[in-house]
Structures are given as C-alpha cells and as structure tokens.
Amino acid sequence: MPSNIILVLNKLWDSFKDLLPIIFVIAFFQIIVLQQPLPNFVEVFFGSIMVVFGLMLFVQGLEMGLFPIGENMAQALARKGSLSWLLIFAFLLGFSTTVAEPALIAVSAEAAEIAAVGGLISSTQESMKSYAFGLRISVAFSVGIAILIGVLRIIRGWPIHYLIISGYILVILMTLIAPKEIIGIAFDAGGVTTSTITVPLVAALGVGLASIIKGRSPLLDGFGLIAFASLLPMIFVMGYGLIIF
Amino acid sequence: MNFIFDAGAVLLATIRDILPILLLIIGFQLFVLRQPIPQLRRLIVGGIYVVIGLAMFLIGLEKALFPVGKIMAAQLADPTLLGGGNIELVDWTAYGWVYLFAALIGFSTTIAEPSLLAVAIKAGEISSGVISPWGLRITVAIGVAIGIALGTFRIVTGTPLHFYIIIGYIVIVLQTFITPKKMIALAYDSGGVTTSTVTVPLVAALGLGLSDAVPGRNPAIDGFGLIAFASLFPIITVMGYAQISHWFVNNSLKKRSKGENK
Numbered sequence: 267m268p269s270n271i272i273l274v275l276n277k278l279w280d281s282f283k284d285l286l287p288i289i290f291v292i293a294f295f296q297i298i299v300l301q302q303p304l305p306n307f308v309e310v311f312f313g314s315i316m317v318v319f320g321l322m323l324f325v326q327g328l329e330m331g332l333f334p335i336g337e338n339m340a341q342a343l344a345r346k347g348s349l350s351w352l353l354i355f356a357f358l359l360g361f362s363t364t365v366a367e368p369a370l371i372a373v374s375a376e377a378a379e380i381a382a383v384g385g386l387i388s389s390t391q392e393s394m395k396s397y398a399f400g401l402r403i404s405v406a407f408s409v410g411i412a413i414l415i416g417v418l419r420i421i422r423g424w425p426i427h428y429l430i431i432s433g434y435i436l437v438i439l440m441t442l443i444a445p446k447e448i449i450g451i452a453f454d455a456g457g458v459t460t461s462t463i464t465v466p467l468v469a470a471l472g473v474g475l476a477s478i479i480k481g482r483s484p485l486l487d488g489f490g491l492i493a494f495a496s497l498l499p500m501i502f503v504m505g506y507g508l509i510i511f
Numbered sequence: 512m513n514f515i516f517d518a519g520a521v522l523l524a525t526i527r528d529i530l531p532i533l534l535l536i537i538g539f540q541l542f543v544l545r546q547p548i549p550q551l552r553r554l555i556v557g558g559i560y561v562v563i564g565l566a567m568f569l570i571g572l573e574k575a576l577f578p579v580g581k582i583m584a585a586q587l588a589d590p591t592l593l594g595g596g597n598i599e600l601v602d603w604t605a606y607g608w609v610y611l612f613a614a615l616i617g618f619s620t621t622i623a624e625p626s627l628l629a630v631a632i633k634a635g636e637i638s639s640g641v642i643s644p645w646g647l648r649i650t651v652a653i654g655v656a657i658g659i660a661l662g663t664f665r666i667v668t669g670t671p672l673h674f675y676i677i678i679g680y681i682v683i684v685l686q687t688f689i690t691p692k693k694m695i696a697l698a699y700d701s702g703g704v705t706t707s708t709v710t711v712p713l714v715a716a717l718g719l720g721l722s723d724a725v726p727g728r729n730p731a732i733d734g735f736g737l738i739a740f741a742s743l744f745p746i747i748t749v750m751g752y753a754q755i756s757h758w759f760v761n762n763s764l765k766k767r768s769k770g771e772n773k
Contacts, residue, residue, distance in 0.1 A: 287616075310575045322564065323563055329557075330553050335554065384713070
C-alpha cells in the first residue's frame with residue numbers, strides 16, 4: 267500500500283515543519299555564533315524524533331476520533347436550543363481539553379521543579395506532583411469558565427471589549443495581592459492553555475453557535491473565545507498562588 | 512529497564528489526562544443527545560493514537576526541547592561569549608545575542624504556525640481583503656519576536672513583570688477604541704493562537720535557563736513570563752496593522768472621491 271506510506275510521510279512532514287524553524291535558528295547559533303557543538307547531541311536528536319512522531323500520532327488521533335465528534339456535538343447542541351446543556355457542555359469542553367493539553371502538562375511540571383528548587387514547596391516527589399496538578403486544575407477550571415462566558419457572550423451578543431477590559435482590570439488587581447513567585451507562571455498560563463486540542467474544538471463551538479443564532483456572523487462572533495481562554499487562567503492561577511503559598 | 516518503566520508511567524499518566532475529554536464526548540452523545548456514537552472504531556483507534564502520541568511527545572520534550580532551551584540560554588549568556596571573563600555582567604547591553612536568539616525563535620516559529628495560517632485566511636475574509644493573510648502573519652510574527660526579545664531583556668535586568676504587562680494592557684485598551692470594530696475579537700484571539708505546543712516548552716526553558724545563567728536572577732521569580740509577552744504583543748501589532756491598513760484604504764478612497772469632484 268504505497269498510498270498509505272505517502273500519507274504517513276506527509277503527516278510526518280507536517281509535524282516536522284513545526285520543528286524546522288527551531289532547528290534552523292539553533293543550528294545558525296551553534297555554528298556561526300557559538301562555534302561549538304551542542305552537548306549531548308545524540309540524546310537531543312532522539313528526543314526530537316520522539317517529539318515529531320509523538321506530535322504526529324497525537325494530531326492524527328485527534329483528527330480521526332475526537333475532532334469530528336466534538337464538532338458535530340457542538341453544532342447539535344447549539345441546534346438543540348437548551349441553554350443549560352449548552353453552558354454545561356461549554357464548561358466541560360474547556361476543562362477537559364485543557365487537562366489534556368501537552369504544553370500545559372510540560373510547563374506545569376517544570377514550574378513545580380522550579381518552585382521546589384526555590385524552596386517554595388517541599389522538594390518531595392509528592393508535593394511537586396500535587397503542585398503541578400493544582401496548577402493544571404486551576405488553569406483547566408478557568409478555561410472552562412472562560413468558554414462558558416464566551417458562549418454566553420455569543421448568545422447574548424455582548425461586545426467583547428468590555429469583557430476583556432474588565433478582565434484586564436481584574437488581572438491587575440490580582441497582581442497587587444498575589445505572591446510574586448506565582449505572577450510569572452500565572453501570566454504564562456494564559457498563553458500555554460490554548461494550543462493543539464483546545465483551539466480547534468473551541469473554535470468549532472464558537473463558529474457553530476454563531477452560524478445558528480440569528481443576527482450573528484460566524485466570522486465576527488465566532489472569534490473571541492480564545493481571548494477569554496487566555497485571560498481567565500491568569501486570574502485563577504494567581505488565586506491558586508494566594509491559597510498555596 | 513529504567514527507561515521502559517518511565518515510559519510505562521508516562522503512558523499511564525497520559526491515559527488519565529485524556530480520560531475527561533473521552534468521558535465528556537461519550538457522556539453527552541449517549542445521555543444528552545441520545546444518539547449512538549458514530550464510527551466507534553475510529554474513535555477507539557484515534558484515542559489509542561492520542562495516548563501513545565502524547566506520551567512520546569512528553570518524553571521527547573524532556574530529552575530534547577527542555578535541555579536545548581536551557582543549554583542555549585546558558586551558552587549565550589556565557590561570560591566568554593559576552594567578551595572575555597571580567598566584564599560587568601549586570602550590564603544589559605552585553606546580552607545582545609540572547610535578544611537576537613529570542614527574537615529569531617519567536618519570529619520563525621510564528622511564521623510556520625499552522626493555526627495562525629487558518630486564522631489569517633479568515634481575517635482576510637472578514638476585512639474583505641483589507642487585511643492580507645501574509646501581512647497578518649508577518650505582523651503577528653513581529654509581535655511575537657518583539658515580545659520574546661523584550662521578555663529576555665526583562666529577565667536580564669530583573670525588572671518586575673507586571674509593569675510591562677500593565678503598560679501593555681493600557682496600550683491595548685487605548686488601541687481598542689480606535690481599531691475597526693470587526694477586527695477587535697480577531698486581534699484578541701491572535702495573542703492566544705501564536706504559541707504552539709512545540710514553541711511553548713522551548714521558550715519556557717529559554718527563560719528558565721537564562722534566569723539561571725544571569726547572575727543575581729532567581730528562576731522562581733524571573734524565569735517565567737516569556738510566553739506572556741509572546742501572547743501580549745501580537746494583540747498590539749495586529750491592532751496597529753488593522754488601523755494602518757484601514758487608514759490607507761480610507762485615505763485612497765477620499766483621494767479618489769476628491770479627484771472625481773474636480
């Protein structure tokens with residue numbers, strides 16, 4: 267079956283393309299600027315292959331199963347017209363996709379290590395795990411709430427900038443009272459949450475809703491869910507920091 | 512042997528991570544929509560792919576992207592590269608290569624980002640051609656490049672993160688009032704879509720490695736924040752781009768109507 271092989275190679279190339287610019291920039295710096303080889307090159311090389319293959323399988327798996335069903339479901343629920351089910355679905359969708367987000371898993375584990383080295387939490391495996399898990403759960407919870415608010419906005423037609431600006435004000439207020447060790451990771455959490463899984467499913471929900479409700483344009487009102495999903499985690503993670511430190 | 516054990520543990524953990532989303536989809540399909548699951552076999556095979564793929568990705572991340580980010584940061588901030596042992600290391604101007612590296616990583620990964628391409632095409636449709644997909648992609652990439660470079664500058668100088676963020680917010684709020692309404696939601700979203708699964712860990716590691724290498728910086732306080740910059744600045748540059756191209760179109764329309772009046 268040569269066509270299958272070509273398909274697999276195509277998919278591999280797609281996920282390799284994500285890595286390509288990084289390889290170029292790093293190679294340029296190692297060869298021209300630093301003029302020294304990368305230490306433990308072999309391990310990095312195999313690690314990169316794992317990253318490419320892993321990402322390919324991950325995206326392929328999502329496209330096979332979860333994405334089509336999730337998209338159909340978002341549209342079916344929007345058509346069904348039951349507001350409470352729609353809001354419950356929006357919250358759970360935001361929550362569960364964020365829990366599975368690879369970048370968030372990696373960064374929260376890193377954050378736990380840094381916090382342990384810095385002496386903020388005790389450096390046992392247990393407390394690091396529970397700190398990383400707590401981070402992820404607060405981010406996931408906040409993304410759930412964010413998608414819920416975003417869906418309400420699309421239904422009610424609220425203008426987006428008032429919500430975003432009040433979000434900004436809340437973030438600034440939280441910054442004043444949050445412990446300063448949590449501020450960096452909290453601000454980062456906003457950008458980390460929205461990648462591979464969350465963006466396609468959430469965008470499908472937004473566009474599906476906006477195309478069904480009268481007077482909403484899918485192009486105009488479909489956008490904006492991601493913006494909430496990157497704003498609220500900052501507020502919630504700072505809240506988590508207030509509780510834990 | 513150790514490696515196999517580690518891989519097993521990662522696999523178990525990823526199954527746990529995927530479980531909520533599976534439960535959600537199956538639960539809603541069966542109990543709320545009351546429909547059988549279409550193409551159950553595909554869902555199962557896809558689910559297995561997702562779990563294995565995620566586990567491999569996380570292991571590879573640990574072996575490749577995190578170490579590379581930290582090593583690059585350490586090498587670029589090395590006193591011998593910065594000009595021979597004894598220079599005053601608190602001077603932020605010495606770290607020029609670090610800023611360049613940060614900006615290039617930001618720019619190149621953003622230009623190649625597939626989800627940004629999708630958004631850029633949609634933006635072209637919304638603005639009925641005023642915003643060109645290429646123009647938007649370059650604008651966002653410049654935003655990310657400036658953002659990450661400024662973020663590394665902040666780590667080197669150790670200034671508090673929230674000052675930068677608050678000033679960024681004020682700029683965004685002011686811009687919101689003069690940006691064409693259609694573009695606002697899109698501009699807000701462009702901040703979130705730029706940072707992909709591969710870029711985020713690398714940039715995070717860069718920040719942590721840098722705060723480790725620059726004397727007097729504490730990773731716990733100074734190490735994070737690069738991703739925040741990378742999601743803030745595209746919003747500013749995209750709104751700026753929307754304003755400028757809007758202004759240009761209006762201007763040429765006015766000129767044309769003036770010419771017709773004469």
